[in-house]
Amino acid sequence: MIDPPSLEKMIAEFSSLPGIGRKTARRLAYHLLTRSRGRIKPFCESLKEADEKIKTCSVCHAFTEEDPCPLCASREHAKTLCIVEKSSDILPFENAGIHRGLYHVLGGTLSPLDGVGPEELHIPGLIERIRKLNLQEVILALGSSPEAESTALLIDRLLQDLPVKRTRLARGIPMGSDLEFIDEITMLRAFEGRISL
């Protein structure tokens, strides 16, 4: 009632973002309207531009503007491939500089109750991709949730007849945390401590 309707709507939109409560949403909306009116248009344009330009790489399924993505295009002769859950999980590897190979983004983990099976995660395509590439090693870099564990288990089984070394990240990763937010040292330890399956 006190905030005008259009401001109320703007606050509701901010509140719908993860980790943004109502008070924070209100603070952001008032900030934009008070101090950053000039930022509203560029802000919206950046969102729209990303919405239009960002697609997923048809090879590795990472977010990209070009298809294939720059990583797939520049590392086609790489000998290692790292399997991650989501596109945003690639950054910590690249930041730590520990993997100069290929990636494959599953887009989630197996979750039969939500209708997420191997097909939804492009797992058959992944196996096909690995079969065609001349790889030395496939690194399973999934999280530590039960769903991620069973996804890794399935991929490991599907790969066991192929002449490629399978590894997974060492248990340096603390339970329940998101790969996306792991600091570089922890990521390095986990990568160095990877073990044969």
Next chain:
Amino acid sequence: MIDPPSLEKMIAEFSSLPGIGRKTARRLAYHLLTRSRGRIKPFCESLKEADEKIKTCSVCHAFTEEDPCPLCASREHAKTLCIVEKSSDILPFENAGIHRGLYHVLGGTLSPLDGVGPEELHIPGLIERIRKLNLQEVILALGSSPEAESTALLIDRLLQDLPVKRTRLARGIPMGSDLEFIDEITMLRAFEGRISL
């Protein structure tokens, strides 16, 4: 380098908001692109709509879509007026249901070094407004920073010849807080302002 340019730009825009660090900005951008693509347009539209519709009331300077704002329009015969720093400070009063009078938004506090003087805060207009209204009480509800204190002092002086009661919000211990963690200035104010039982 890893995030595509348009995604990078979107992250930078989110990072420019107050209290949003780079990691949070990245999480928000990835969230919108992964799970809420359909929310991007309505989100932007709500921002643009607010940007177009929200102006400040020519009477009290609060954010509004109509001029005068609904509060000014519906309470023109009120006997009390509450002076606040920013438009967003009105909500806690209205939520608590403790003030059914008028408001006046200064839009900041005096800050000579930043070129914010009485004119920028519409203080002459405020005095004129109070002179014309038939008020019983003016409540100074500014913050407790040195700038807010000196702003309140100036307004108090300018009003002293008018036949209206001047009050300010009490300073003291907030509800639910532990005395152990109260800062010294708050403790001093609370002690000085102690009341007989």
